[in-house]
Each structure stands twice: as C-alpha cells, then as structure tokens.
Amino acid sequence: MSVLDIRDLTVEFPGRKSVFVAVDDVSLSVEAGKILGVVGESGAGKSTVGNAVIGLLQEPGHIAGGEIFLHGQRIDRLAYKQQRLLRGRRIGMIFQDPLTSLDPLQTVESQLVETIRTHLPLTGKQARQRAVELIDAVGIPDPEERIGQYPHQFSGGMRQRVVIALALCAEPELVIADEPTTALDVSIQAQILELMKKLCAERNVAMMVITHDMGVIADITDHVAVMYHGRLVEYGETNQVLGAPEHPYTQSLISAVPRPDIKVDRFPVVNYIEAAGTPQRQIDISTHWLGKARDFSAVSGPLVRIRDLDMRFETRGSIFPSRRKYFQAVKKVSFDIEQGETFGLVGESGSGKSTIARLVTGLYQPTSGTILFGETDLTSLKNRRDVLAMRRQMQMIFQDPYSSLNARMRVREIIAEPIRFHKLASGNAEVRRIVDDLLDHVGLGTAAGQKYPHEFSGGQRQRISIARALATRPRFLICDEPTSALDVSIQAQILNLLKDLQEELRLTMLFISHDLAVIRQMCNRIGVMRHGELCEVSGCDQLFEAPQHAYTRELLDLMPSMELLSRANLESA
Structure with a gap:
C-alpha cells in the first residue's frame, strides 16, 4: 500500500468573474522509502498539490474533486483540529x-x-x-x-x-519538500540531498520533492511527475521520464537545463511554453541609452580592481576591546574585472560572495583594502555627490525580487524612481518613454507598468528588477543569485536576456551564483571563494576542465548528476 495516494485531485480558486482551476484531475502516489519528484514551470500547480495534501490551501482555494489518502486513511475531509494533529506529526x-x-x-x-x-x-x-x-x-x-x-x-x-x-x-511518515535546496550552494545541497535519501532508506519515509531543479530530480527521485498548467502531462520512473521523455513539454523543459559539460552561446528556451504566449516586442533602447546620461569617462585597463579587501563584522560588543568578538567575512581578496566581461563568484553559503558585492556598491565599508572603479577609489569617497555619481554607474539585481521591490508602488513608478532621483530625463514625458521602452525590452510590455509587484510571478518580478537596474544606464551590473528561485524555463529566458543586454549595452557584470552550470554558461572568468578567501581565479573552461585548487575540484565533484539530462539533450538535438 502507498503511503500517499492522490486520486483525481482538482483544486479551484473562485474569483469574482470566473473560477481558476489550479490543479486539474491529478493522480499520484508515493510508496514508503521512495521519493517522488514533482516538476514544472512556475504556476504549474506543484506547490498547490503539496498544500492540498497538508491542508494548507489559501482561501478561497478548495479541493473541488478527488481524494487524498495517507496509509489508506482519507485525509482531505478531516476536521481542522484533526488536520492540525496530522501536520508535523505524520506529515x-x-x-x-x-x-x-x-x-x-x-x-x-x-x-x-x-x-x-x-x-x-x-x-x-x-x-x-x-x-x-x-x-x-x-x-x-x-x-x-x-x-x-x-x-x-x-x-x-x-x-x-x-x-x-x-x-x-x-x-513523520511523509515529508513534502517544496523547493528544499533553492537557497543552498552545491556542497550544502549535496549534504541535504544525501540526508533526504538516507532518511527515506533508513526510516522508510515517503517523500514528495517539489522543485524546479532538474539536477535534484535526476539525483534523488525514484519517480517523477511533470506538471503543466495544472495538469499532469508525464508520470513514471525517473530514468524513463528524464532519459527518454515522451511529452513535448518535458522534452522542451529538459533542453532548457544549463549544461555543466559544455559552454553554449545561448540557453535553449522552452518553446512549448513560449508558443502559448504572446510574442515579445523588442525595442532598441540605444537611442536614449548612449546619450548624455551615459557619458562616462574612458577607462584604461580593468573597470574594477579589488586589492587586499578585508571585511569583519562585530559579533559581540564591549567597551573593552579585548572582549569584543569579530567574524571575518572577507580576507585579503584581490581580483580584477575587465571591461565588457562577466566575472563569476562561486562558493558555499557564507563564503563572502554577497559581502563583496555589497562592499563594491558601497552598502558596506571595508575594514581595509581598496576598490578601484575606473580610476576612482570607492573606499575614499566622502562627498555625497561623488558617491551618487559612482552609484549611478553600478546597479545590483538581488536574489529575491519581491523583497527588493516596493509593494506599495506601481511598477512604472518603481522603474521611474531612479531616473528622477539621478535627474536623467528632461521631463515626465521622457521618463515615461524610457520606462515604456525598458518594460518592452525585458519582455513585460507597457501595460505591466500599471500593476503592482504582487500581481506578477517570480520570473516576471525579476524582469522588473532588471528594468529598474537598467534605468540609470549603468556600465557595471552586479547580479547576486538572480535566478536561484526561478524554474528552468524562466531561468533560461532571464539569462538570455542578461546576455543580450550585456552585448547590446556593453555592460560589465559581476555574476554571483551557487549554480555551477549557470556560472559556466554566463561567465568569462570565475573566482572560487571559501571562508572569505579567494581560492582560485581561472578562465571558465580551464576551471571546469582542469581546476587547480582542491576545493574547486570538490565543488565540481558535488554537482548533481546530469547524465540523464545530457543524454536527453543530445537525443533531442
């Protein structure tokens, strides 16, 4: 008997004018000691299935049809108090x-x-x-x-x-893991996945893993269910579904997974999804991009030069210096970023990657060391006007777009705010034209300007963040885990967009990620960090094919197995 048995599940969300069917006639089962992977694009209904099982559907959402059984006991009709006892203890x-x-x-x-x-x-x-x-x-x-x-x-x-x-x-008898490794770097991800597999094997626990990471699906699951627009399009053993996918959506989804073994010019897009959407209108924004507002002074040599950078945080304060405790986040880090290149930083969580990004942008002041942007030492700037002039030339795209966008402002005003702040337009008409062009350029369309951030999906919110970052016409873009929370289909679109923008607008980029496959596709050179220190800096192909540092080799060995996905990609090609 299966631990979890879902039969013909339908979940509906009634609205004022219509009923949205989030899950449509889905049947799944998970046996003891086995792991089921549920994969699909954002909005496919993956998390809704998990929430329905555990009784956490957000009102007015409700189960409109079907049955859910846990060890043969029907649980979808339990009273609220009984569901509370179920959550945490059995699930x-x-x-x-x-x-x-x-x-x-x-x-x-x-x-x-x-x-x-x-x-x-x-x-x-x-x-x-x-x-x-x-x-x-x-x-x-x-x-x-x-x-x-x-x-x-x-x-x-x-x-x-x-x-x-x-x-x-x-x-518990059943564990539902909704994107359990999204925020984890490759080494910690490997530990967590090993822990999950060990839990299932030793304690005979059933597990449902909801994820957009196809590497995780390939690495730990026994069966996989592929969802699209609330429906189950393919379901079977992992080796069969990933190695020889039958449904065109599954084939397209697998083709969009970044390849860790070779470097490609562009990420394959999920054509099955894009065929159902509206064609995007690409706008030439160079007319206002290369004007007076981007009249930067020429730079000879690297655009960014970092020398002996140190950063420590006080973890315990005291009036007596000898009793104070500090955490050394960055230790004597030095590297250059050439004009027009994408420099990647990779390493474990807490290795100092994001701290360096915040030091470069001036959000943190370093304990010691220098940061040269062109010919200007950013660490010595004191005048507010000089600081703002430098900050206008560099912008940052954060990991979580929702928390970095003002929920009370319309998208049009969010993007227009830095243009007005830095006085980059002659009037409201020009501001509106620039915002409209940026929205079109990132594939959202001008109508998106009237909406609020909560009305968009995660991938769309990240596009808003990119448009806002481009609003000041920067020459340097810092991307801190820009796609870690996105499924592979949206990730491919966002990364292709960044590639296009870099080429068209001559951007220099610092790209921070824990996803080694993405790093390989995006970067010219890569720096590997551990415990605040820079272990190795190498060209992209050299680092993946002949790593010099033992820690780099360890990271590459810990990457999830992509053998099934690579085989499927080659066969589809």
Missing part, C-alpha cells in the same frame, strides 16, 4: 522560503523544542538533546552554540537547514 513540510517559516522572535532551540514536545512524549531535556542532534545532522557547525541563536543570525542556506530539521523532528 512534515519543508517550505521554500525559510525566513517566513521561522519565528524571528524565538531562538532556533525554542522553535525546535516546542515542535518536538508537541508531537513526541519527551521531557524538555530530551527534546533539547534531540534538537541539537537534528541541527548537527543537517550540517550546521557548532550545534550546541548555534541552536541558541535567532533566525536572522543564520545565512539563507543555514536557515533552510533549520527548516529541514523542523520538518524531521517528529519522525
């Missing part, structure tokens, strides 16, 4: 965004102990010991010390490990 859930699923006012210890004691007959001391063991099992160092800290004191990857520990603490 564990790993959510995509760890920050919103953790209480910022409670320590990790109190949250774990509370959950354990709610579901298991343990004393406070026993519950704490189990919490420490779980924190250690998910790969967080110094568990005895870290368990007493708050969620904001952990990096994004560390917070995701805490969420995984919470899902496992009551020894």
Whole structure:
C-alpha cells in the first residue's frame, strides 16, 4: 500500500468573474522509502498539490474533486483540529522560503523544542538533546552554540537547514519538500540531498520533492511527475521520464537545463511554453541609452580592481576591546574585472560572495583594502555627490525580487524612481518613454507598468528588477543569485536576456551564483571563494576542465548528476 495516494485531485480558486482551476484531475502516489519528484514551470500547480495534501490551501482555494489518502486513511475531509494533529506529526513540510517559516522572535532551540514536545512524549531535556542532534545532522557547525541563536543570525542556506530539521523532528511518515535546496550552494545541497535519501532508506519515509531543479530530480527521485498548467502531462520512473521523455513539454523543459559539460552561446528556451504566449516586442533602447546620461569617462585597463579587501563584522560588543568578538567575512581578496566581461563568484553559503558585492556598491565599508572603479577609489569617497555619481554607474539585481521591490508602488513608478532621483530625463514625458521602452525590452510590455509587484510571478518580478537596474544606464551590473528561485524555463529566458543586454549595452557584470552550470554558461572568468578567501581565479573552461585548487575540484565533484539530462539533450538535438 502507498503511503500517499492522490486520486483525481482538482483544486479551484473562485474569483469574482470566473473560477481558476489550479490543479486539474491529478493522480499520484508515493510508496514508503521512495521519493517522488514533482516538476514544472512556475504556476504549474506543484506547490498547490503539496498544500492540498497538508491542508494548507489559501482561501478561497478548495479541493473541488478527488481524494487524498495517507496509509489508506482519507485525509482531505478531516476536521481542522484533526488536520492540525496530522501536520508535523505524520506529515512534515519543508517550505521554500525559510525566513517566513521561522519565528524571528524565538531562538532556533525554542522553535525546535516546542515542535518536538508537541508531537513526541519527551521531557524538555530530551527534546533539547534531540534538537541539537537534528541541527548537527543537517550540517550546521557548532550545534550546541548555534541552536541558541535567532533566525536572522543564520545565512539563507543555514536557515533552510533549520527548516529541514523542523520538518524531521517528529519522525513523520511523509515529508513534502517544496523547493528544499533553492537557497543552498552545491556542497550544502549535496549534504541535504544525501540526508533526504538516507532518511527515506533508513526510516522508510515517503517523500514528495517539489522543485524546479532538474539536477535534484535526476539525483534523488525514484519517480517523477511533470506538471503543466495544472495538469499532469508525464508520470513514471525517473530514468524513463528524464532519459527518454515522451511529452513535448518535458522534452522542451529538459533542453532548457544549463549544461555543466559544455559552454553554449545561448540557453535553449522552452518553446512549448513560449508558443502559448504572446510574442515579445523588442525595442532598441540605444537611442536614449548612449546619450548624455551615459557619458562616462574612458577607462584604461580593468573597470574594477579589488586589492587586499578585508571585511569583519562585530559579533559581540564591549567597551573593552579585548572582549569584543569579530567574524571575518572577507580576507585579503584581490581580483580584477575587465571591461565588457562577466566575472563569476562561486562558493558555499557564507563564503563572502554577497559581502563583496555589497562592499563594491558601497552598502558596506571595508575594514581595509581598496576598490578601484575606473580610476576612482570607492573606499575614499566622502562627498555625497561623488558617491551618487559612482552609484549611478553600478546597479545590483538581488536574489529575491519581491523583497527588493516596493509593494506599495506601481511598477512604472518603481522603474521611474531612479531616473528622477539621478535627474536623467528632461521631463515626465521622457521618463515615461524610457520606462515604456525598458518594460518592452525585458519582455513585460507597457501595460505591466500599471500593476503592482504582487500581481506578477517570480520570473516576471525579476524582469522588473532588471528594468529598474537598467534605468540609470549603468556600465557595471552586479547580479547576486538572480535566478536561484526561478524554474528552468524562466531561468533560461532571464539569462538570455542578461546576455543580450550585456552585448547590446556593453555592460560589465559581476555574476554571483551557487549554480555551477549557470556560472559556466554566463561567465568569462570565475573566482572560487571559501571562508572569505579567494581560492582560485581561472578562465571558465580551464576551471571546469582542469581546476587547480582542491576545493574547486570538490565543488565540481558535488554537482548533481546530469547524465540523464545530457543524454536527453543530445537525443533531442
């Protein structure tokens, strides 16, 4: 008997004028000790299936048809109190965004102990010991010390490990993992995936993994379900579905996965999706891009030169200097970024990649070292006018587009704000024309300007972030994990867009990512970071084919297996 059995599930969201069918007649099952992968584009209904199983559908969404069984017991019609007892104890859930699923006012210890004691007959001391063991099992160092800290004191990857520990603490029969490795670098991802496989094998736990990462699907799942527009288009054993896909959508989805073995000029797009959409109108924005507002002084040599950069954060303050404690985030880092190139930074969570980005943009002041942008030392700038002039030339695209956009402003005003702030247009008419051209250029269309950020998908919000970053006509673009939260179909479109913009507008880019396959496709040269230090800087092909540093070799060895996907790509080509 299957642990989870979903039969003809239909989920509807009634609206004022129509009913949106998010899941349409889907049937799936998961056996004990097995892992089912559910994959598809953003909005395909993957997470809705998981939320329906655990009873967390957001109103007015409801199950309009079908049945859900857990070990033969029907659970979709349970009363609210019975569903609460089911969640956590018999069904564990790993959510995509760890920050919103953790209480910022409670320590990790109190949250774990509370959950354990709610579901298991343990004393406070026993519950704490189990919490420490779980924190250690998910790969967080110094568990005895870290368990007493708050969620904001952990990096994004560390917070995701805490969420995984919470899902496992009551020894559930079924675990639903919704994008469990989105925020994790390749080394931590490998540990978490190994932990998940070990859990299923040793404890006979069934697992449903909802993800857009085809490498994760290929690496750990026994069966895979492919969803498109709420319907199940392909379902079967992982080797069969990924190695010899039958449905055209599955074939197109696999072809869009970045190749780690070779470098290509452009990412293949998911034609099956784009055929159903509206053709995008490409606009030539060079007319206002290369004008007076982008009249930058010429630079001889590298555009960015970083020398002996140090950054440390105070972790414990004291009036006595000897009692203060510091965390060294960046240690004596030096590298150059040539004009027109894309320089990649890769490394584990907490290795210092994003700290360097914030140092370059002036969001942090370094402890020591220099950052030269052209001929200007950014660390010595004191005058506000000089600082703003430099910041206009560099812009940043953040990992989470939703948190970096003002939810109360319309998209048109979000993009227009930096144009007005830096006085880059002669009047409102020119501002409007520039904003319209940017919206068209990133594939959203001018009508998107009247909407708010919450009305867009994750991929569309990232396009808004790119349009806003381009509004000041920068010469240097910093991309901090710009596609880590996007499915492969949207990722391919965003990365192709960045490639096109770089070529058309002569941009220089610093590209930060934990996805080695994406790094290979996007970058000319790559720097590998670990514990705040730069281990190796090499050309893209050289780093992947003949890495010099032992840590680089370790990272490459830890990449999820892409053998099935590569074979499918070659056959489709």
